[in-house]
Amino acid sequence: MENTTVQMVALFLQTSVQMGTPILFATLGAILGEKVGHLNLGVEGMMLMGAVIGFQVGFSSGDPALTLLAAGSAGALGALIYAFVTVTLRANQIVTGLALTIFGTGFSSFVGQKLAAETLSDSLVKSFAPMEIPILKDIPILGKMFFSQSLYVWLAFILAFVVYFFIKCTRYGLNLRVVGENPAAADASGVHVDLYKYISILLGGAMCGIGGAYTSVVFIGRWQEEITAGVGWIAVALVIFATWHPLKAIFGAYFFGMLRTIGFKIQNLSIPFFGNSFIIPTQLLDMIPYLMTIIVLVIITLRKKRENQPPGWLGNPYFREDR
Template sequence: MTFCIAAGLFLQVAVQTGTHILFGILGGILFEKAGNTNLGTEGMMLMGASIGYFTGITTGNPAAAVIAAGLAGAAGAFIYAFITVTLRGNQVVTGLVLTTFGTGISSYLGKTLTATPLPQAVTQPFTHCAVPLLSKIPVLGPMLFDQSPYIYFSVLLAVLLFCYYRFTRLGLNVRAIGENPAAADASGINVSLYKYVHVLGGGFVCGLGGAYLSLVFVPRWQENITAGAGWISVALVIFCTWNPLKAILAAWAFGALKGLMFKCQNLFIGAHAIALPPQLLDMIPYLATIIVLVVMGLRFKKENQGPAALGKSYFREER
């Protein structure tokens, strides 16, 4: 019984630790399914975290804080879309610049946010909401049915995106653009419009991921609050093979590794305690990500590969 309680609590924390990664992965899928490689996920998450926190302490309205965070991420994505879609700029360089830009904005706002706590009116709606009966299921109950509404929303969003890409005409059009934008254009699909909508949507979702950290998970302002989560999200998009449902498992697995890192801070061998360096433990989730990507690269099946036109700017004149 004690083991079930401990396992349930560990998995519950793993889900909480991986939720912002899930938002980052879903945002990345929105980018890449439309054929755009965006390395600016970290910057958009930081923009969402800082703007969301600032709005929260200014208005005291949790909905306004979340929406503002999403719009901040979308604003960063609009800069990226204008340069890469309209001006046909280099996608990789633009994404890197966006990360630098978002980091600068969050650092600038952070100077005024550190000493100001969020009002309870903002944090209260995001506290745990246990589902009656289901939350009492051993192990899986606390993990799946005793979480913040923000976490429930992240799972719902992943399911909706899966259905969107798999079962709707619009989703099929996006997949066609990612594979062959010239053929999609020839069939009457507005390639630029689809790219803009999905890049902005991806930025909005990344902003929500940043807001989860500053409004729900921490919830207070910390410098560089994402701690590289945007880069991990970019890598895990490949790991989950651009599948929103697999993104849930990938994000939660990363959260479990982060939780395991805290569990391993003090190991006992017999009667002797061994304190592992925290820097070494910090490497575990990132090292695991690198190993997984290497293995995936060696065993990539054709059906699990990314969109064929990923990272390539589309020139209609060359059609």
């Protein structure tokens, strides 16, 4: 009896991390975009583009590296359209992002219609299967969560540190932040504003695409229409929840992943409380990420701590001659 509960909790934590992985990829991508001042509401669209192209290439080639590359390129292609329209042509970011989501959704269902009944080759499934690390994976409760995960899950985790290090500790990262805070100052000090924006938005798009492909290739393993099911929007929320910080995004993503797992696995959550049990319907749990994000947004605006603020120029186009 005792043993099965422990196993269930271990399985629950393992699934939560898996559910959080696409969220983490997309959030890191969105952070990169927002750090250069571009609010991209096309995250969901880029994820879907990556999900479908990743699945298509994985299905026809069976090669894991090629799958990742294709998914990343598809996401970056979506981001390129967005970057061209908002950076070079200075169009409204919100509207362009929404257009990208519409485009990506249409694109993925269209390309995906022939993939609906297909399954991936065994060799590809195997290369993304959880790596069982001996001994460590048998640690009760936490073992499975950390030491029985796909390489893909680890990639997201490591990527968060890479992004953090890049933004915080390199010269390029500093320039990138200045572009998002005050593009005029960056321009005046010789930083190529548009180039930074392009690279950052494209890299971000690639991460969103790879995150989308995690859902289709690894987590579900089959193609379904709109397979990302709103993860892109959760990522937009999580960027704020994590106050634009890649490492905080790890905790946020796994936490939101946990909430999604509860909704995914159980119908109603009953919490024992002094002999009575309260039943929380899972549909209401879906609200929590968004509700908490609003609360966090109010708190960071109130506390006005420098490092928690959104990038200063977020949402505004920059045109040298407008100064």
